Amino acid sequence: MRKQIVAGNWKMNKNIQESIQLANEVVANVQGLTLNNTRVIVTPTFVNLTEVVRATDGSAVEVAAQNMHQAKSGAFTGEISAEMLTSLGLKTVILGHSERREYFGETDAILAEKVNAALANNLEVIFCFGEVLEDRKSDNHFNVVESQIKNGLFHLEASAWENIVLAYEPVWAIGTGETASPEQAQEMHAFIRKIVADKYTTEVAENVSILYGGSVKPSNSKEIFSKEDVDGGLIGGAALNAEDFIALVKSF
Ligand code: 13P
DSSP states (O other): OOOEEEEEEOTTOOOHHHHHHHHHHHHHHHHTSOOTTEEEEEEOOGGGHHHHHHHHTTSSEEEEESOOOSSSSSSOTTOOOHHHHHHTTOOEEEEOOHHHHHHSOOOHHHHHHHHHHHHHTTOEEEEEEOOOHHHHHTTOHHHHHHHHHHHHHTTSOGGGGGGEEEEEOOGGGSSSSOOOOHHHHHHHHHHHHHHHHHHSOHHHHHHSOEEEESSOOHHHHHHHHTSTTOOEEEESGGGSSHHHHHHHHHTO
16 A cells, blocks of 8 residues: 655755754654654755754654765765665655756756666655646646656666655745645646556556645645545645644644
8 A cells, every 4th residue: 555655855954953953853743643654754955864864763754865876986076875875774865856857957867867776775766757837838747747757767667666756746836835736736646647557557556655745835735635646745845844844744
């Protein structure tokens, strides 16, 4: 059965002291909850991973990285490898976020290499994709999403999908306060599940968690998360304070 996931993407926010404090608050609040089938993930910047891993140790809160390089090691100044992440005890990495695609030139081809490197190191991948506003306005959003998923993931064997989580993040909804309506999210998520089923099997498609991201907040999360094919959220702004983030976890 697929899991429900609430993952906080802290992006380039929170220094070391703030990261530890937020992690401690999330852990303290999650302790009192019955999580059932829900995973809670926090994603600090690289430099704060070690301390956040320490702060969450022994709790139900998982820690993931926001990115990684595709190469094993070598002369890639400023980069971080998959093995460096696993050596910290991490089990999950976000790849393909639209901010990486847009500001750091990450193409579908680079992302396919990153996915391979992550999986080869036994890292689970939260794979992000989503259309920009012009694509939605011109009714091209299904094509864009299909091609991002196809180019980034459809070279994988069916068995590799055990370690894939999908995150649909329409770019026009990220950090803008404008959320996709629950119906728009459901429509896209159902489409995604169908293309995965068509390429692989219904079983693969039914088992993959598909998260929605883009201005999810406590005031709208219940409605979005209640949709049949929405298995949780990848949260930016609302993950930066424990109260809002925990309210999102509770909306399951
Ligand atoms: P916001 O929740 O701030 O819109 O960000 C979403 C996001 O990009 C998560 O990865």
